[in-house]
Amino acid sequence: MAYKDEQLNEEKVFKDPVHRYVHVKDRIVWDLIAAPEFQRLRRIKQLGTTYLTFHGAEHSRFNHSLGVYEIVRRMIGKFTNYPHWNREERILSLCAALLHDLGHGPFSHSFEKVFKLDHEQFTRKIILEDTNIHRILKRVSPEFPKQVADVIAKTYADKLVVSLISSQIDADRMDYLQRDAYYTGVSYGHFDMERILRVMRPIEDQVVIKSTGMHAVEDYIMSRYQMYWQVYFHPVTRSAEVILSKILHRVKFLYETGYTFKLKPTHFQSFFNQEITLRDYLRLDEAVVYYYFQSWLEEDDFILYDLCERFINRRLFKYIEFNPNTQMKEWMELYRLFQDAGIHPDYYLVVDSSSDLPYDFYRPGEEEERLPIHLQMPNHELKELSRHSDIVESISGKKRTDHKLYFPKDLLEAVKDHKLKKQIKEILYGQGEGQLVD
Amino acid sequence: MLTNHAKLIKFFHVATKVTGRKKLQKIIYILQQCNIPFEEKYRFHIYGPYSEELTLRVEELCNLHFLDEIKEDKGHYYQYHYQITSAGNDFLNQFSLDMPDMEEKVSLLNGQSSRFLELVATMLYFADLEKSDVEAKVHELKPKQKYSAEEIARAWGFIDEVI
Structure with a gap:
């Protein structure tokens, strides 16, 4: 059996306070988690200096990376029968989700500013140069490490795959909002992720939201707004x-x-x-x-x-x-x-x-500069969220x-x-x- | 203090007027590639190199009344016009900024369309690839823009001229 398709004899689970369980059945995912470069993320706090304000915020990039992987795994599980979803991209999406923050260093925000670094470049280097991670990915195919690096850098041709971890409503944000809220102990970052996953629809090069799910997305945008001011921007x-x-x-x-x-x-x-x-x-x-x-x-x-x-x-x-x-x-x-x-x-x-600061708000589409969140109306027409939701519109124009x-x-x-x-x-x-x- | 803000104000002072957020994003990115020391961090977004830091910094400059932003409804999207204010000029005058001369480059860039600057910025983003791979990447990532061979050739020429 090809390494890409190899499964563990039995499913492994990581107990997780946010998603309850993180499920691993693919051999490659298990091997990546065990690699020293990934284990290193246990020693990098997700929120840097925030623990000095919220003492519970000691969680690591390791927890978050597993969480993003788990959300993408669940998304893909729901996309399987949709025509625009290419099932061949499954393992690529999972690896990219797991490894998306691999290049973060200690207190990376300050380090990057002072020493003029970019953690995304290091993520790319770890994936493409001579590392354990690279050797594991290369067992899939010689091109596979580059494909994973391209998805993380958002330069991969299949935009739908990219959008799972990098868009206005992606697995990365959905995990860190919930995880950061849990560990800081604040009551703002909560939203109904299960509902959002149910109303996500993969179409062509983006994931859109079935219009009946608008209120769940409003909650997500509000939690992002609250977390920005109450936690990230403290x-x-x-x-x-x-x-x-x-x-x-x-x-x-x-x-x-x-x-x-x-x-x-x-x-x-x-x-x-x-x-x-x-x-x-x-x-x-x-x-x-x-x-x-x-x-x-x-x-x-x-x-x-x-x-x-x-x-x-x-x-x-x-x-x-x-x-x-x-x-x-x-x-x-x-x-x-x-x-x-x-x-x-x-x-x-x-x-x-x-x-x-390295955090952003939801911004509606501006001259196509960033892809906004689109609602899919019953007639399949797409509408930008803030043009349909009074709540989102009301916070979109605020001084921030x-x-x-x-x-x-x-x-x-x-x-x-x-x-x-x-x-x-x-x-x-x-x-x-x-x-x-x- | 606020040196990165001052650098942007200096840019607006030189440019006089900039129309379009996409254009602004791409101009600053291209100037960075010309070693003009703007420090905003760029990522590749759906439509090419984009800096959230720049977006927020421009918003700050507007909120501080150092920049005037005029929003024009173009039907299916909004277009934004930027111009430095007298308060922005006063702020700049209090700063001793060490910036290389960028007047010529800014004028050249500001005279291009945002579509063309998007192409140039994207090509520069992949500058470490072979020329043919850069062109393949442009077509792969921007199939909807349908850039012609002439536009790409012109972009190569423009890069040679501006960088």
């Missing part, structure tokens, strides 16, 4: 993210300026030098990052020490709302005053914007951006020059400290 999480980025910036700066570290940052060297090999990338997980953060507490550089201490002990920056249009002059003045106070503004006075100014309140309080401190506080808090959020 200002405290953003504060932790700001500190994490500044640690990476500081250590990079120190390395580049010849600082002598007490513990040589071996695991980071190729990142500093922009010569990252796949081996270097794969061996950097969160455990390694935390080890270095701990070791940097022993460094003589105060800024590095202080930022690491804040991150490890959750002494985060405070923040105020900031409007770059009306407060630019204040910011420039603050920058100067921070310098005068001996608080390095490049590390301790940080504006964070909504566009700095903001900017916050982060700073360490404790360092300000410690400024000895009272006049200077007063000047800074007047700009930050205006007449009082009402704006300040602890």
Whole structure:
């Protein structure tokens, strides 16, 4: 029997708090899960620094990847008898779903920004270069690894296959919304996925929703909207993210300026030098990052020490709302005053914007730039969701951006020059400290 | 602070006016390929390279009144027009931005249709492939656009000129 079709003697199940069970019967899926590159995902948290806000959010990319695989497995089970669904694409879809986040690194959002990386490129490298994952995929056919990589990169010819893991209502989002809601403990991310799976219809190059399922999709869009504001965009999480980025910036700066570290940052060297090999990338997980953060507490550089201490002990920056249009002059003045106070503004006075985050909202079709969610009406006509749903329309046009100014309140309080401190506080808090959020 | 916003405002300052979100997306992508240091991350979407970060950043600039966005109903879709405001120019003046000169490239790109820029951006997205594979990829991923051999030849010429 071809490897692609090989089945396990008995079905394996993973107990899962979101989907109850994740079912595996295909040999290739079982082998991929066992590969070291996939097991590494156990050591990468799905939500990065969010655990500092919602203590339950310790779940990993491993859990999520299994969840996306399980949703795609269920979708395909329902698509089997539809004419546009090509049954030959089943194993490709399952592998792509399982491996779609393979290239994520520790705290990948901050790492990508500071070191100019792209986890999708690493996903592609892990699939196409000499790895266990590659060898397993290649047993299907020499072209199979490339097909899997193309589906994940959305450059595979069969758009229907791509849309299962990358569209406005895909298995990726459906899993992370439910999983992140479960682990953070919030009550927002819930929607009736079973119902959505029942009303999904594969047609030509996309999955559309039978119009009677519109309300289930409205719930999904609302949960996405709520999760964005309440979890993903949480200002405290953003504060932790700001500190994490500044640690990476500081250590990079120190390395580049010849600082002598007490513990040589071996695991980071190729990142500093922009010569990252796949081996270097794969061996950097969160455990390694935390080890270095701990070791940097022993460094003589105060800024590095202080930022690491804040991150490890959750002494985060405070923040105020900031409007770059009306407060630019204040910011420039603050920058100067921070310098005068001996608080390095490049590390301790940080504006964070909504566009700095890797999450998005549902957006209706805009000049065909993104494929919207389509409802299939009883006469088979397709209608864009927000043109038919008042609820979705009402949140589609809302202002969804903001900017916050982060700073360490404790360092300000410690400024000895009272006049200077007063000047800074007047700009930050205006007449009082009402704006300040602890 | 807000350096990436400032870079975009600088672009709008140079371009004066941009019509169409698709066009904007593709112009910034092509400028990135010309080593103009825009940092928005692009992914391949159904219609070519697309950056969610850029979409959101432009939305932020509009909300801050640094950019004017005019929405025009074209019947089956909306078209958007962008123009820098005086507040946007003031913001830019407070910034010491180190950006290479892009005036010529922006003018050249802004003068093209969004359909053509979509083709050019898609070809650049697959720049690491052989020329014939790039063309095959264009036909494979964009069968509905039905790009002709002449358009593709013109796009190769354009890439040579602009990159």
